Amino acid sequence: MSDICIIYSRKDSSIVRQLVSLLKGTDWTVWWDENISTGDWERSVRKAIGESRVLVAVVSPNTEGSDVFRDELLLAKKKGKSIFPFVINDADLPLGFGFFHRTDAFGWSGKNDTHFKSLAGKLSSELGNSSPTRPSSLVIRGKTIRLPACVFSLSSFETRLDPRAGIELLGLATPAAGLLSAYDTYAWREDRNFARSIEAFRASSSVLVLDSGNYEAFRLNDRFDSTAALEGWKKEKNLSGWKRDSFIETATTMSPDLAFSFDDPDPKGTASEIADTVIANTRMDEDGIDSRDFPICPIVHLPHGSKTPLPTLASQIICRVANGLDPIMIAVPERELGNGILERARTIREIRRSLNALGKYYPLHILGTGNPLSMLVLSAVGADSFDGLEWCRTVADWDEWRLHHLQHFDFFARGELGRLPVGLRKLAENKEAPYELRASCYNLAAFQHWVKEIQDRVGTTGLGELMELHVPGIGRRLLKELHGEFNE
Numbered sequence: 001m002s003d004i005c006i007i008y009s010r011k012d013s014s015i016v017r018q019l020v021s022l023l024k025g026t027d028w029t030v031w032w033d034e035n036i037s038t039g040d041w042e043r044s045v046r047k048a049i050g051e052s053r054v055l056v057a058v059v060s061p062n063t064e065g066s067d068v069f070r071d072e073l074l075l076a077k078k079k080g081k082s083i084f085p086f087v088i089n090d091a092d093l094p095l096g097f098g099f100f101h102r103t104d105a106f107g108w109s110g111k112n113d114t115h116f117k118s119l120a121g122k123l124s125s126e127l128g129n130s131s132p133t134r135p136s137s138l139v140i141r142g143k144t145i146r147l148p149a150c151v152f153s154l155s156s157f158e159t160r161l162d163p164r165a166g167i168e169l170l171g172l173a174t175p176a177a178g179l180l181s182a183y184d185t186y187a188w189r190e191d192r193n194f195a196r197s198i199e200a201f202r203a204s205s206s207v208l209v210l211d212s213g214n215y216e217a218f219r220l221n222d223r224f225d226s227t228a229a230l231e232g233w234k235k236e237k238n239l240s241g242w243k244r245d246s247f248i249e250t251a252t253t254m255s256p257d258l259a260f261s262f263d264d265p266d267p268k269g270t271a272s273e274i275a276d277t278v279i280a281n282t283r284m285d286e287d288g289i290d291s292r293d294f295p296i297c298p299i300v301h302l303p304h305g306s307k308t309p310l311p312t313l314a315s316q317i318i319c320r321v322a323n324g325l326d327p328i329m330i331a332v333p334e335r336e337l338g339n340g341i342l343e344r345a346r347t348i349r350e351i352r353r354s355l356n357a358l359g360k361y362y363p364l365h366i367l368g369t370g371n372p373l374s375m376l377v378l379s380a381v382g383a384d385s386f387d388g389l390e391w392c393r394t395v396a397d398w399d400e401w402r403l404h405h406l407q408h409f410d411f412f413a414r415g416e417l418g419r420l421p422v423g424l425r426k427l428a429e430n431k432e433a434p435y436e437l438r439a440s441c442y443n444l445a446a447f448q449h450w451v452k453e454i455q456d457r458v459g460t461t462g463l464g465e466l467m468e469l470h471v472p473g474i475g476r477r478l479l480k481e482l483h484g485e486f487n488e
Helices: 010-024 041-051 067-078 114-127 163-173 182-187 192-203 214-219 226-231 236-240 244-254 271-288 310-325 341-356 372-380 406-412 415-419 422-428 435-455 462-470 475-482
Strands: 004-007 054-059 082-087 137-140 143-146 149-153 177-181 207-211 258-260 330-333 364-367 385-388 394-397 402-405
Touching: 004 010, 004 041, 004 067, 010 054, 010 114, 041 067, 054 067, 054 114, 067 082, 082 114, 149 207, 149 435, 163 177, 163 192, 163 422, 163 435, 177 182, 182 207, 182 214, 182 244, 192 207, 207 244, 244 271, 271 310, 310 330, 310 341, 341 364, 341 372, 372 385, 372 435, 372 462, 394 406, 394 435, 402 406, 406 415, 406 435, 415 422, 415 435, 422 435, 435 462
Parallel strands: 004 054, 054 082, 149 177, 149 385, 177 207, 207 258, 330 364, 364 385
Antiparallel strands: 137 143, 394 402
16 A cells, blocks of 8 residues: 555656655655566556555646546545645646646756755655655754764775864864764874864864764774673783773863764674663763763664574664654664665665654664765665765765775776865875875865765655666666665
8 A cells, every 4th residue: 555646647757767766765665566576567556546545636738638547537536535736837737637736846857945845745745744854954062063974084094184283284184073982082282283283273164073982992802891891801801892981081082062972882682682772782882971062873783693584674673762762863783784786776775764753853864875976875765974994995086976995096086086175186186195084085076076976866766866877787777766666
């Protein structure tokens, strides 16, 4: 059973496809005759009209005089369905249907404009608001960040750009947001130049994000071992490793605009037990930071080896955390959402549907997503912000959305630099500057360009067009993932 059945003229297929995409973006289920793959067309249409909750009739000069269109309207009326004519060009409805919930949208271009919003409002009065509206921005500590957002991460682990130089670069460019590791910040807490660069970035319009530091500590095998401490093991590394107290000290001193909680990367137990642990740990961080005026957002890790399907398990944990903490944002690592991009898209789509069912929009942050194509796909299925290190590990192809080895910056270091803002271009062209810093200047501008392309297309069919353009081999399949059609 679908919420909405759409009838129309085949000559209007291209514009109707955009209407279908917008309606599905509200999380209403939509049927139209392109859903028919095999079988009897007439029987399928009759069944769809009978089982739908409402009928949307796309009216144009192409439907005038159509016996089939009139018969479909008559069947919907006979079945007691509410009919919502969406008149995209000046045209007459069949006699007897002019008084229904009509929306005049002459010249509609397929955008999420006042015409579509008028139709959606009328449908909401009948169907109810199936999900909260996806926000186009998020206010964090008085700073507005446009969504979907790219958070430019810095790390001491396996990157060519030293975070101390990186935060100076971010201060020059003032992107929407930048992220520092609490582990790195704590290690260099005596570096006055680093502290001044952090303060300058925090004072800018950019959102300063602090992560838990557990990524670096885990990769460098430098996490505090509480078991070793309790048992009195004489392993100095275990006893002096990275721990919550150091994170809280760093967050208190730094006072970022937003901090991610001190996370447990290897959770155990049922979905409820894992969620309750995340809630308790986040509250422990909140209580431990004196005079805190910034939000702390939970990081949810997913367990290994569960018999529950991953999309279901992730949704159960994250929704319980959302209910328990009512956070400004919830984070989950991309690598834990599935093996391939299609599986990860499926998991995020299910998480988004489950979160929206709570009646409030909770932005979803994906940790470790620095590939522009992944940002594109995951934005389309409901993710809202991303942080990754690719921008300071690789070099970007501005037009193709592909990443190359950092040494290939030489291929882009001439003509492409003309696209950069003056300040970044001057540094990128400086042959005396470190090579990785010059490449990062170029990458920073390229990533900002890509993210704006995504932001400008959210809520329209444009995201699908970008996917078909940049991943032509599987673009259609990705579009099916976008609409929740998960059949392999």
